[in-house]
Amino acid sequence: MPDGNQKPMRRRLTADEPSPRSVFLDVPNMPWEATKFPGIRCKTLFSDAGGMATLLLEMEPGAEVPLHEHTAIEQTYVLKGHFVDEEGECLPGQFVWRPAGNTHIAWAGKEGATILGIFLRPNIFADGRPFFTEERG
Template sequence: MRTRLTANEPSPRSVFLDVPNMPWEETKFAGIRCKTLYSDPSGMATLLMELEPGAQVPLHEHTAIEQTYVLAGHFIDEEGECLPGQFVWRPEGNTHIAWAGKDGATILGIFLRPNIFADGRKFFTETDGTEA
């Protein structure tokens, strides 16, 4: 076992996920499913999300940077559209509605802290970071 460079203790082990064989989790948003690749108590999360055609992430504000990479389909908001292989990041304070295009969308989303939704719904906004 390798030792850390900054402390005289074992290096923590990597965590490998078999993502294709992980089940999709239903979310509180119609037409949106996810696979949780990482989450922690601070609300940091990495999610693989699948949005059916026209599925919408309702009005919300980002409390920290959000990063999104589009794997398939079209991911759209009032400011623009991302196609497969494209990337968008939104700064803290950005408030928007996002939705999938006519072919749906598969995206990888990285969140540093929980978002705040206008309608009060929770989506990775609980203090334990596990509510989807």
Template sequence: MPDGTQKPQASTMRKRLTVDEPSPRSVFLDVPNMPWEETKFPGIRCKTLYSDGSGMATLLLELEPGAVVPLHEHTAIEQTYVLKGHFVDEEGECLPGQFVWRPAGNTHIAWAGKEGATILGVFLRPNIFADGRPFFTEEKKA
């Protein structure tokens, strides 16, 4: 129930509202116990929370103090929520609990402040990096 006092039975399979078929199952992740993955960007590690193969991705990113996300262009809206630390670019800065979104075409360099940063990033398509490096999730493609 919505008040959290009673869980629905696991064997109950809900049907979709728009077609006569079972509702796809939710995917739950134990994020604290997922390993951090190294990226091609020095001082930046990530946990891929969602990736659909087309470039849409939700990433938990941990940036060491001063780590830099090099010059890149957003190919679609990017959304970033700062969990810890200080996340900065030429246009502004975000502290814990703050949020920034960037439109398609936004081109910038971003970096972590002296205390580093942990951010949640939501990407609709991979960014294009000036030096040709692949986006965080591109190497996972087959």
């Protein structure tokens, strides 16, 4: 039996090995990271070598995500403000998902926007800019 602070190590159901540990983030205390997109800061909640990423994005009023194509489904949940593109607008508490191949420009409304974005693979930007989690020299 573990002591009062330790939990027993759970085993996987599909393999004879320990269950990988969960990763907990203190998001409110994480610093905002600058991006290559003016007026947009982010907190990277998850990213992997394959390009999957979950980002908390804070957009200043009118900040724009330039013309890009989604290479896989993208999911966006609006926490604050207005998130807009040529096809519509998402308000706080609303959700939009875009299929692979969707090409658009997105921007924050006059109040700005805070959004949670889930990407299965990085977007391709028309101007060659790297995706938010990609580093280029």
